[in-house]
Amino acid sequence: MKLGYKKDIQTMISEVSSNEAIDHVRIMNDEGFITYSSQLNEIGKHINLVSPHHIHFNLQKLNHRHIDLFSESNIYSAIEPIFNKPECRTCHDDEKVIAYLDVDTDLTKAEVKFQTGSLHILFLAAVIILIMLGGLYLIFNQLINKPLNKFLFAFTDVGQGKLDTQLNIKNEGEIGTLAKNFNLMVKQLRQSKDEIDELHFKQLMHADRLTTIGEMTSQLAHEINNHTGIILSRADYIQLEAAVDPNLSKIKDDLDVISNQIEKVSTVTRHILRHSKLNSVEFKNIDLKKISKNAINTLQPVLKKKDINIITDYTDDSTIIFGDAYQLEQVFVNLINNASDSIIKKGEVKISINKDNGKIKIIVTDNGGGITPELLDQIFHPFFTTKEGDKGTGLGLYIIKNIIEHHKGSIKCESLVGRGTKFIILLKGVDD
Template identity: 25%
Template sequence: MWAAFVIYTADSRIFWARWRHKCCGYHVGPDAPRTSLSVSKLPLRVRFGLFVAAIVAGVIGALGWLSLRMFERQVGATFWFALSGILIVTLLVDQVARRLIYRRLALMRETMQRAAAGQLKARVSIDGLDEIGVIARGLNDILQGLERLNEAVDIRVEAATEVFRQKSVAIADSHREMAMLNEELARAGRLAALGQAAANMAHQIGTPLNLISGYVQLLIQSSAPESASLDRLKAIQDQIARVTAIVRAALDSSRPPAIPRERADLGALVRRVCQMASPMLEDAGVQVEMLAPDQSAELLADPVQLELALLSLIANSVDAMASGGTLTVRLGRVDDRLRLEVEDTGSGIPPDLLAHIFDPWVTTKEPGKGSGLGLSIARQVIASHGGTIRVDNGPGKGAIFTIELPTAQGVHP
């Protein structure tokens, strides 16, 4: 009996050593390092099979030992009957384990694979109050939480995308309106230049024409009624009048046409211009500080022309702040007039140019970077609205443009 036990023990050690080397990668030999077998790293099915095999081996060993003892008493038939019963029970236990453990674990693994593939709506259809049922419900809760989190992220992404789209549309609109205003400002500059040239031409041509017309009139008066030169002098007088009319027509055509005024809010116009000029302000590193009361600031104006004037002031202030700065816009009321101040933190205007800064062709910019007509156009627009504009250097540095315009109530037809 003891010999059989020793042989069984030795065989078992050899079996376990070979099994460890084959399944777990452990080296077997006299120089092999001493390592412990971690059963917890094995799959559940293998661990359960080992458990059943250990039970069967123990029972067989015990029954073998009993059979040796009881063989003389003729109980061998009982031994084989018991062995058959143990095998049947083992098979039944394996089938029950397959149904209660293996299949349920396979369902959980399949669900986790589907979730890893992006199907967060996948759920484990396992009921029960045992440990596997608790794990399945926990997995379902985790998947449900992930699904809610994914939906929340999708909602936030959609909201951010919509905000980005709206801002992109607003920026595109601002660029388009800015381009239109720049084109209108350029057209106004061309008209102003043409008007200035026409005025100079009318003055330079009109004065000699008036002298010539006066002398011709004297010659006509001193000529005899039937003189041959009288008809020639009258023809000269008619041509002088025609040239004078042509000069006046050219001067009138260079003036902007009168546009009907409408009620407008000066604060809204200023905010609109700042919004349209936001790309230019951001590129120049200029921050806008708007100081405006909540009260109404209505006036009768041509919004397009007034926006052109305000844009000229803002562009002039931005050009004065080459390294960035702050543009402060103040809107207030003085009696029946509106006062708008545009202050920058630039280098200011040279004192010798303060009195001529609104004259045509006067500019503080380098040659090729400005026409010198922007502020002149702004003054013409402000004057056409019954207002005034002036400029001063700030107490520290920078320029302050002050505009005063009549309110809608202060305008008298």
């Protein structure tokens, strides 16, 4: 060992022995004298003096590591011969072994240190596991839990009939594909429902028309009877006249009457046939005044029978709207029919079509029995009727409301029991 490095050796020994588990580090010569030690007061003393029984063998014969475990002090001792090397020859001549390194480890301290270390490792492992679990939860929450919750809410919404539900999941994986398919499925469901609703509504409208026709048929039979009666009596008269004074001019007048009556019959049947047809919807510019007149003509036999006077109050302004003629005629027919039903005998139905604040306002008023405030909220509900037997279907006002809404308009009802009822419709005119 070069002399200049002796200080370094002592420093190294101090550093190594600073480890809590190290009890002692010393270097001894072949006679057992301590040359370096972690305990400075040992230096220069013989090993047997500072630690009796520590060396219980011939030190000079030691040529390999010797290990001892002193159970009473729980010291683990390792003595290692330091062999001479060419670079040491300047100081140590031909000696084979130049010194002995004795490192004593205190096993109790080492065990404590090991246990503390283990505890630290365990704590660190627990922290790492917790962090990993937290991370996994975050990933699971972001990738699975959140989308799954969105699916759950969306399913509930669809189950409750909200068919405009769409999932907003921007995920490229399976969840994203699932969301896309879900959105497509709901879209198709909504389209199917819209188609069914439209078909259903068409059928309801047709059913309502058929009911009206049913009501009118008996009136029609009565009407046809009247006309054919006149035709027959005139024909009888011509026959009698012709028998005594065959005058051609008189026969001509009677023939005019006959053709007139036949014309009336054909007008009534024409209206009925037109009303009973299931027409396809066709939106075009139509004049509401003309539409209401058609409806009045269709219902003329019913109104005449009940002695109901129709009063019209039409504005000079344009009352042209973009709509479907047959649907709007059905609105007038249903409203006049209801008004007529509310009048027991002899009454008045007023139809006014005017401009109001840039909109076209239709008001149908009657002086019939009126509607109680409790029932007023229900009259637009499907199948709500106060009419007995086969007379009412409860679909008329429901259909009217739907038709008006299809035309982007509004309808409301005001009524006083014993005074009469008023239906007010607002529609957008083409000139507005």
